[in-house]
Amino acid sequence: MVAFPRIRNFFGKLFGKKRSRVGIYGPPNAGKTTLANRIVRDVTGEAVGPVSEIPHETRRARRKEGVEINSGSTKLLIDIVDTPGVTTKIDYHEFMEYGMEQDEAIARAREATEGVAEAMHWLREDIDGVIYVLDSTQDPFMHVNIMMVGIIEARKLPVIIVANKIDLPDAAPQRIKSAFPQHPVVEISGLEGHNMDELYAKISEVFR
Amino acid sequence: MIQGVQIDMLSAERLSKMTSYEKIRLILDDVRQGSVVVLEKGLTPEEQGKLLETTMMEINPGTFSGIEIETYPSSGSDKGFITKLFGKKSNVPRLMVIGPVDQLKMLSREKDRLIAWASAAQ
Numbered sequence A: 001m002v003a004f005p006r007i008r009n010f011f012g013k014l015f016g017k018k019r020s021r022v023g024i025y026g027p028p029n030a031g032k033t034t035l036a037n038r039i040v041r042d043v044t045g046e047a048v049g050p051v052s053e054i055p056h057e058t059r060r061a062r063r064k065e066g067v068e069i070n071s072g073s074t075k076l077l078i079d080i081v082d083t084p085g086v087t088t089k090i091d092y093h094e095f096m097e098y099g100m101e102q103d104e105a106i107a108r109a110r111e112a113t114e115g116v117a118e119a120m121h122w123l124r125e126d127i128d129g130v131i132y133v134l135d136s137t138q139d140p141f142m143h144v145n146i147m148m149v150g151i152i153e154a155r156k157l158p159v160i161i162v163a164n165k166i167d168l169p170d171a172a173p174q175r176i177k178s179a180f181p182q183h184p185v186v187e188i189s190g191l192e193g194h195n196m197d198e199l200y201a202k203i204s205e206v207f208r
Numbered sequence B: 001m002i003q004g005v006q007i008d009m010l011s012a013e014r015l016s017k018m019t020s021y022e023k024i025r026l027i028l029d030d031v032r033q034g035s036v037v038v039l040e041k042g043l044t045p046e047e048q049g050k051l052l053e054t055t056m057m058e059i060n061p062g063t064f065s066g067i068e069i070e071t072y073p074s075s076g077s078d079k080g081f082i083t084k085l086f087g088k089k090s091n092v093p094r095l096m097v098i099g100p101v102d103q104l105k106m107l108s109r110e111k112d113r114l115i116a117w118a119s120a121a122q
């Protein structure tokens, strides 16, 4: 399994392989879009999509092509795909707690269900590697995380786990490390931009 | 009849004779009627992904809000004999509990113990 990406990389260079498509996955509100925007903005000065405290702001996968990740002397060209948060439940009443009207909340719930299905579809067909983003203030053992990491492992995709929001006082990134000892975990704040260099180094190493 | 929640417990043997589609259909049909399903042997990652996608297609605001699904959190923390021997553990979880999200709440989740609360449908 370790040798496989290298071999593919070798043939890839030989035949002009397409760039690696890296999907940013995780539960709703983990900070996926904030992170995607930071990575893309660091590189190109543009943004991928809007961020919101209301869950399911991202209801369609958004792709940014040809993002160059620089770490030390290595350069890696990847496509970044920001995906809708994955969950097993969507209750429109939750959106109304943020002051949304019922009609609007129901429409958002319908779009969100399609978004989750779309995220799963991308994972099945079009993703070469995954950045799995978790909010360090939340319980990492939520079933949806165990399930998604299980699916990613079953598809043998390279993965980096991001312990996000370490700027918050009740962040406990250590819990994430003990939940997923089999994968590299990078502690960051996507919002504040803390520790991005370590993440870029890991991206260059894992998705090469 | 007494008020309560129906619990459908499926043995590993029974599950092994079912196709993936049959398992997913049975789970969602049960859960949509307000039952809780307990699987002696959990779904594979592929089956869980399919269950998730099918759940999303069947969510209907106001009538069905989705599922609660839980298993012992063995992933990662499970560094047993098999893991050491083959360097990789089985991806099929042990016992799995699935129920309607508005009726089944997980209270706590430990390595070898799950505590859930089930309430009757409104």
Ligand SMILES: Nc1nc2c(ncn2[C@@H]2O[C@H](COP(=O)(O)OP(=O)(O)O)[C@@H](O)[C@H]2O)c(=O)[nH]1
Binding pocket: A026, A027, A028, A029, A030, A031, A032, A033, A034, A035, A050, A051, A052, A053, A054, A055, A056, A057, A058, A085, A164, A165, A166, A167, A168, A188, A189, A190, A191, A192
């Ligand atoms: N404190 C803190 N908040 C964050 C961080 N990253 C994202 N957020 C906030 O979390 C909420 C959800 O962010 P978003 O990027 O839309 O999450 P997504 O649903 O995973 O795409 C927003 O209110 C963000 O401002 C972080 O590193 N630290």
Ligand SMILES: [Mg+2]
Binding pocket: A032, A033, A034, A057, A058, A083, A084, A085
């Ligand atoms: Mg988003």
